[in-house]
Amino acid sequence: MARHFIIFVLIIFSINGYAQDPYRANRAQWLAQAQQLTPKFNETLKRPVNTVVLVKDAGAFQGWKAQPTDSLTAFYSGSFQKKKQVVLDFGEHITGYVSFSLKLLRGSSDAPTRFKLTFGEVPAELATPFDPYKGGLSRAWLQDEVVTVMDIPETVSIARRLSFRYVKIELMGSSQYFDFAVSDIQCKAVSSVSTKPAPLQASAASDIRAIDSVGLTTLKECMQTVYEDGPKRDRRLWIGDLYLESLANSYSFKNFDLTKRCLYLLAGLSGEKGFLIGTVFEKPEPHPQENQYLMDYAFLYNAALKEYLAATNDTETANDLWPVAKRQLDIIRNYLLPTGMMDYPRANKEWWLFFDWKDGLDREAALQGIAIYTLKQTYDLAKALHKEGELNDVPALIKKMSTAARKNLYDAKTGLVYSGSSKQVSYASQIWLTLSGALSKKESQQALLNVAKQKDALYPGGPYLYHYYVQALISAGLNAEAKATVTNYWGGMVKKGADTFWEVYDPKNEYLSPYGFFPVNSYCHAWSCTPVYFIRKYPEVFQE
Amino acid sequence: MARHFIIFVLIIFSINGYAQDPYRANRAQWLAQAQQLTPKFNETLKRPVNTVVLVKDAGAFQGWKAQPTDSLTAFYSGSFQKKKQVVLDFGEHITGYVSFSLKLLRGSSDAPTRFKLTFGEVPAELATPFDPYKGGLSRAWLQDEVVTVMDIPETVSIARRLSFRYVKIELMGSSQYFDFAVSDIQCKAVSSVSTKPAPLQASAASDIRAIDSVGLTTLKECMQTVYEDGPKRDRRLWIGDLYLESLANSYSFKNFDLTKRCLYLLAGLSGEKGFLIGTVFEKPEPHPQENQYLMDYAFLYNAALKEYLAATNDTETANDLWPVAKRQLDIIRNYLLPTGMMDYPRANKEWWLFFDWKDGLDREAALQGIAIYTLKQTYDLAKALHKEGELNDVPALIKKMSTAARKNLYDAKTGLVYSGSSKQVSYASQIWLTLSGALSKKESQQALLNVAKQKDALYPGGPYLYHYYVQALISAGLNAEAKATVTNYWGGMVKKGADTFWEVYDPKNEYLSPYGFFPVNSYCHAWSCTPVYFIRKYPEVFQE
Structure with a gap:
């Protein structure tokens, strides 16, 4: 979720207001607590599984599919001077730090070489030109990096953390007087998850298992030094995402220290009057987004603390x-x-x-x-x-x-x-x-069944409200409808090839974006991970 | 100079050949000598003097001039979110490592910011689009770097060494929800020169002083861990450039250890038969450019050693x-x-x-x-x-x-x-x-005077052969012609605003490039620095 409206809030606290910061005595301690709970990363080295070619396919999600072509061995041994462009598939969604190595095949590197690397969570992200950029959010969220390599052999590290499954490498400049190959590309994947969740009940069907698995990956990828909303974008703590992630975490990875850290961080960074701010940043030092008062999120903090x-x-x-x-x-x-x-x-x-992007x-x-x-x-x-x-x-x-x-x-x-x-x-x-x-x-x-019959009823704009829809169905005893929603909606993403659940998903419009440009959507988004929670908390709803 | 032809040399040494490497016993020691002589850098912190605007001007070199606009203070205090693009003038040619700092003016940096920085030795380099690139050398020589900054405030360092006077900063992506300014930009200038040359003879005229000064800067900028041909391009040791630089150095900075290092490096990296290779690289470890046998350069090594x-x-x-x-x-x-x-x-x-680009x-x-x-x-x-x-x-x-x-x-x-x-x-x-x-x-x-009268005679293609022309004029006793050549040819560059002497200069065609695209030319090139040598070695030629 990216909510970037700046709302200048002028609230007069004539009755309930505080003359001064109500947490003056506590903030420093709360922030120190949060700091102390900063998780250690679980680091894993990942490498691509093969090269792919992006193929236009009306039946594929957003019109593009990645079709396997060469083995890594074949790619690494061939001239990149000749190939000029490649797409590599890591086979899974990864969040981390990428480096790639270049080796000489012929001659000396008598000039620098220029590369563009584009990282995508979904195939269409690599097949859609980013410029001229028309999106509402910063163009810099898009993960294309231009790199000059002065000498080959060389191993080049991309400084920014990336979130992707596919990487496109394009040769943007080279000398014709030597030849070289990409000899390795790897990603140091990071997550604060180091536990394995319990296996699902034996009775769970394969589609439920698949949804649970994608949900777990989504959650794991978002669990960094805070519960991020999305590892590609916005990479930060929002109360609404924290609430849903912490629910799913309680039934899977059980990294309760991360929940605790986030609760302390949000408390330590709340507004002067003691009201919570919807989102906070960790860098360069922890601070809230100014005036980002988001009422429904402030409320959900209480639910999150209760659940914790x-x-x-x-x-x-x-x-x-x-x-x-x-x-x-x-x-x-x-x-x-x-x-x-x-x-x-x-x-x-x-x-x-907020409540929903709608x-x-x-x-x-x-x-x-x-x-x-x-x-x-x-x-x-x-x-x-x-x-x-x-x-x-x-x-x-x-x-x-x-x-x-x-x-x-x-x-x-x-x-x-x-x-x-x-x-x-x-x-x-x-x-x-x-x-x-x-x-x-x-x-x-009745209300939940009736609304489904209303042709003009505003249906949920994305996974975040779908979570509350499933929760409402279960709390109303509509178990079959709850299961159907999970298998149709989240299962729909799985059927379309999702490795992780998406920030935005409207089965009727795969190109929907609250930001005016679908490649800037996050395709691994915390608030979409909650089938993990439902499937594991309510096994009776999800059995065959 | 960039000579990128790969010549496969098959020389049969029936009489003078060696059965095996004639320097087998010496190479390691020569390379160790070179290594030991690696100079320490003289580092100086440089900052821009003001902002400029690039103005089309048919009278200016290559049609563009840089016109001062704002003070640094004014630029640093204003929003770069609004300004979006700036050109900064460092006031002199610099070789080194650039970093720039960004500070927040309003809000929190809720998204990454994307910049493109383009570094130019001359104004037209910044005013000429690089793409689609048609040059014959690697596109990556052009000094435009794209940078993603994840959080502001931040200080960003450009990894590659740069050679420039002007830098253009363009905002390629940012979030509208915060505002920021460029708060500093600096360059750690490097050179292995740490001495000051003796002042010119009192009788030297102002145009001669100006030429000498530009020559000294050119030489200083090229004196790095070797005598480079050009700090922007190709940034490496060629025998021909070494010879001319070492001549100029002997009469100015007197960093004889650098000459010695280069002589050892070339010897240590000569071909198996003992013949010198025209150009060598320092990274990743010292090695010659394969088969780059350049006969006139091999010969000039001897002259360089004699002069040393x-x-x-x-x-x-x-x-x-x-x-x-x-x-x-x-x-x-x-x-x-x-x-x-x-x-x-x-x-x-x-x-x-070689002899000349012509x-x-x-x-x-x-x-x-x-x-x-x-x-x-x-x-x-x-x-x-x-x-x-x-x-x-x-x-x-x-x-x-x-x-x-x-x-x-x-x-x-x-x-x-x-x-x-x-x-x-x-x-x-x-x-x-x-x-x-x-x-x-x-x-x-007669020959030298007569050729000047021949309308169709092939005149020198660039400063490298102009050096030998001046040397020939002096050795023939044509002092007035020698002086006139220096004041007209090198003085012509000075009049056109040169801070350093150019790799390629044909007064009749400012856009001439041996590489098919003039911005890839080097505008600070070692082989153009020799007025320093002439003016200081032959004061009698250059007095009023």
């Missing part, structure tokens, strides 16, 4: 970070109208409300839903820490807001949730009122 | 390398016809004969001239080492070859030297028969 405690029983950390979770509830109190509804227009103006999505219902959900999650956390006394107003708040939600957003006659003045029907709205518990299980079932 | 001894009295080195000089004379013996003429057709087929030049006369010249230089060297007894045949050879030259190449009626079956009249032929001493001083004068 449940998975680890680490009450020390949960107690330490409790003031942060508690403080996020003030966001809800601050935007709550006397009607029991969240003040959506004001929230939408002052914060970034043009035209009205987020009123989803906001109301997630606010109630957050109150409940936080209250559960408080109970686990025996601190529910600090949230005395919360049970009444939940009740009031749930009633308001039903009254203002739900139509019992149609069995659907409507959002905003236009009475928009979307999956997002049904999902979040289901997850909030404001609807009964029966009503939730 | 004269300048230093280092008889130990001269004695040590004497077998190499002596051996080169066998090339002459091997190609000598009974007539006393060099067998030009066979030499031309089996070796590379299409269509017939090299018969020049070859005869340089052969005689080399016999004389080597005999002088032998005498200085009291080894003339080893060259008993040489005086007679000189006589025989001089007589043959006069008979076959010189026409006393026209007072001109003719070369080849087409009786070509060229400067090269007059020059080399003058330098050989085969013509009397009077005849030399």
